Amino acid sequence: MEKIIKDLYIELKKEKTNLITKVNLDSNIEKSDLEREFEDSLLALKGLPIQANKLLQPEKVFVPNYNKKAIISRIPKGKILQILPSTTPILSCILLPLCAAIIGNEVIVKPSSKSKSIALFLEKFFKKENVKDIKFEIGSGKDFLLKILKEDYNFVFFMGSEENGKEINEYCNKREIEYFGEYGGNDWAIIIDGDLKRISDKIAENVKFKEGRDCDSIKGVLINSEVYEQFVDLLKINLKDIKINENPVDKEITNPEFCSSLWIKKFSSEEEILSLYKKNKHGLSSAIFCKDTKKALELAKKINTARVIINSDTLDINPLIPWGGIKSTSHGGVDYWINKFSNKKLIEIS
Known part of the structure; x- marks a missing residue:
């Protein structure tokens, strides 16, 4: 062989x-x-x-x-x-x-x-x-x-x-x-700050490529309230043909559709982020975008997913490295x- x-x-x-x-x-x-x-x-x-x-x-x-x-x-x-x-x-x-x-x-x-x-x-x-x-x-x-x-x-x-x-x-x-x-999974991205255009491009790349049908498809984006309006405008340009849910209820967050769709939600504190993660029955990966790497690293340690990507490509999974989901992933x-x-x-x- x-x-x-x-x-x-x-x-x-x-x-x-x-x-x-x-x-x-x-x-x-x-x-x-x-x-x-x-x-x-x-x-x-x-x-x-x-x-x-x-x-x-x-x-x-x-x-x-x-x-x-x-x-x-x-x-x-x-x-x-x-x-x-x-x-x-x-x-x-x-x-x-x-x-x-x-x-x-x-x-x-x-x-x-x-x-x-x-x-x-x-x-x-x-x-x-x-x-x-x-x-x-x-x-x-x-x-x-x-x-x-x-x-x-x-x-x-x-x-x-x-x-x-x-x-x-x-x-x-x-x-x-x-x-x-x-x-399928239920991966999320967290946008704290950074180059919003580049981040928007990365999120859109995942959504378009994965079509919401893979275990590492990004299904939701948690956005810092300070950059929310600006980031959403950029995201809508990138995803003009894809459904974006701006007012998701808990069921849509924890059990998203198995298709090309995306929910977005504003956050003002770390506690809000961690509270939502407790409701997620999946736990493969998360992406955090933040200028302050130390701050992102501290948040990454608290998130209950098997893999966290900081300021990097959300599609980057190396098949030579074993990856495993926490919970139902x-x-x-x-x-x-x-x-x-x-x-x-x-x-x-x-």
């Missing part, structure tokens, strides 16, 4: 421009955003064999109370179905099947329609390399998905909306198939996915 990954890395680099053009037509996602995602995918691909080898090494442990030695190893789950999201059409389509296959699983991949071109490229590449453990089911619609689900699986992994995920979970439960779903990263697509096996020696 290591040679396959190395060859794929070379082929992807060669076909980068062509693939980005095709995925742009499939997805209508900006080429600059796809370029960033493509580079993240290459970075993760390059590091995948090293990380996998490290994770899959058997771990020797000693159980002193029982005077036993034990070996903990990771074994494949078997036949896996991956139902992948539309928000990361390149990265998820390249990385997740390989994270499962490198352990020894048989992987059936149902990519989103936005991943069609990258899926066709991978399908052709794996066929040429005689890789039989990764197969793509390319199609769309509920009937197509139900047809795929009728096969026998040991594990079904889903990324997407909570509504669709719950339906698939119910189907798997009836057939006694292990299921795991990664649903998804996780990710190469280490996490390899662990998720395998089972632990314990062998004790008396």
